[in-house]
Amino acid sequence: MIEVHFHHNLRVTDNSVLSEAMAQDQVVAIAQQPTIMTAQDVFRYQQLRRLHRELAALGVPLVLKEQVIKDKPTLLHDVATVVTKQGTPYKVFTPFYKACLKRNVRSVVAKPMQQEAPFTTDFPQLALPQWAQKISAYWPQDVQEVLANFTPQRYAAKRDFPSEQAISYLSPYLAVGAISPVQLHATFSEYESFIRQLIWRDFAHYTLAQYPLMASEPLREHFNHFPYQRDEQLQVLWQQGKTGYPLVDAGMRELYATGYMHNRVRMVCASFFTKHLLQPWQDGVKYFSEQLVDYDLANNAVNWQWVAGCGIDASPYFRIFNPITQRTKFKAEAYIKKWLPADYNVLPIVDHKAARARALAAYDMIKGEN
Ligand SMILES: Cc1cc2nc3c(=O)[nH]c(=O)nc-3n(C[C@H](O)[C@H](O)[C@H](O)COP(=O)(O)OP(=O)(O)OC[C@H]3O[C@@H](n4cnc5c(N)ncnc54)[C@H](O)[C@@H]3O)c2cc1C
Missing domain, CATH: 3.40.50.620 (HUPs)
Structure with missing residues (x-):
């Protein structure tokens, strides 16, 4: 046996x-x-x-x-063998991505036949609290239902627009391995921009293997000295979607209601948390780990470090997402309307310009240590 x-x-x-x-x-x-x-x-x-x-x-x-x-989570590629010409691990996504594209993806392993002398067991029924019932009802049990709603032809042009619902919503299923990236590749290999995101997932796991403490320690060490100003009240306002910035608040309320948030909005909310509010990115990692149905240690940590500016392949610190212009640039009106109540009327808890200047000044204090 x-x-x-x-x-x-x-x-x-x-x-x-x-x-x-x-x-x-x-x-x-x-x-x-x-x-x-x-x-x-x-x-x-x-x-x-x-x-x-x-x-x-x-x-x-x-x-x-x-x-x-x-x-181990299943990845698209056998990333342990993806190394630079010098035999060292890639630190930056784009060359890693190009190296992956040169490799073949293995075939899907077929479902096994029923075993001889079969037997089964009962499965316990848990009494779920109301919040859990809501989240469970929101997500189909069968991943095929989610796949049937995905139109990969729209993905490349529309994936950044939260009102469009052009993304796959497959992350929770990938996170628990209800479907593998190899199965997705077999169906969607011609959609390069979608495959690129699956390779981001590979890259996150590849980076975690090199830096197992990535969820708590910044990959750029000087960020250990960043003058964050932890403030629990501010964190609660952010969690509850009461910052006064409609895109941030819609995103945080989507997260609370469904266990999911659109990627573009995740970036804006995470940037607002670490930069506008000067909260330690590790606190954001923890909150997302409790709230996301698609929580994935590697993806969560890599993306938080990317937004906070302390990852190896992070966006430059001065790239502070503007929650007001992101709203118009990515045509988020319908998304905001969906997630904010009609009587939403919250005053901004920080002024964008002043918060941006404060974040840059805070970064100046550690910049020289780089
Ligand atoms: C602060 C922050 C935290 C995040 N935390 C998580 C997390 O815990 N778990 C998680 O799966 N993703 C995380 N992401 C990445 C991304 O937001 C989600 O994977 C994506 O929104 C899932 O929706 P989807 O399945 O419709 O994605 P699609 O756009 O349809 O992409 C298909 C798949 O590619 C992978 N993928 C897409 N974008 C990324 C990315 N930026 N990094 C790594 N893999 C990606 C995911 O497995 C996703 O399911 C985070 C992003 C940010 C900015």
């Missing part, structure tokens, strides 16, 4: 560990006992129920345990 542990790959197709184990012997699947603390816990529980059903159809029982051996 072989035990196969499921954590980052909650699927039966394109799962080589499961397929190889079932080719050898009877298999028992093991997953972590669900607990509901974060938004992703809710999504994971929903996806485990689906996995339990799919495994049952293969005659494989799913046993829940307190501890599991965590499998």
Whole structure:
């Protein structure tokens, strides 16, 4: 009898560990006992129920345990072997991306056949609190439903426009491995700008392997001395979508209601938090880790460091997103209308110009240490 542990790959197709184990012997699947603390816990529980059903159809029982051996998330490429001509890891995305494009992506591993002498187990029904029921109901259990709504032809031109819904909304499913990037590549390989984002995901995991403490330590060390001014009241206003900047507030309310936020708006909200409010980016990492259904240690940390300016391939510090012009540039009116109540009337908690100047002055204090 072989035990196969499921954590980052909650699927039966394109799962080589499961397929190889079932080719050898009877298999028992093991997953972590669900607990509901974060938004992703809710999504994971929903996806485990689906996995339990799919495994049952293969005659494989799913046993829940307190501890599991965590499998690695599946990436598009075998990134460990992607290195520069000098044999060192890439530090910057674009050359890493180009190196990945030169590589072949492996084929999808077929779903295994039902095992002999099949048996199944029951799956516990948890009584979800109301907030969790809402998040669970928002996300289809079957990733095929999400795929059916995605129009990749619109992606490249519209992906930055939050009102357009031109993105795939697949991140929660990728985060728990309900679908693999290899499966997505098999379907969408001709859509380069979409594949590029999957390679950003590869890059984030590649960077995490080099810097395991990336969620708490800045990759540019001088940022350890950045004069952040932690203020819990300001953080709560940001979390509740009460900053007085409609794009930021709409994004934070989308996050609270659904466990998701559009990427363009994530950048604006994260920039506002670290730069306009001078809050430590690590506090933002933590809040997102609790609220995102697609929470992914590597993606979250790389993106927060990118926005905060302390990542290796980060945007320059002076690139401070303007939440007012981003709203018009990316035509966010319909998005804002969707997520803010009709009687929304919140005064800005900081003045944009003054906050920008304060952030730049704060950066000046550490700039010389670079
Ligand atoms: C501050 C901040 C925090 C973030 N935290 C997370 C996180 O915890 N988990 C997470 O999956 N993404 C995170 N992202 C990246 C990005 O916002 C989401 O992956 C994207 O919004 C998911 O929506 P989608 O599936 O429709 O993306 P699509 O645009 O359809 O992209 C397809 C897939 O590519 C990957 N991808 C897209 N953009 C990025 C990116 N910038 N970096 C890495 N991979 C990317 C994701 O797996 C995504 O599902 C964060 C971004 C920011 C700015």
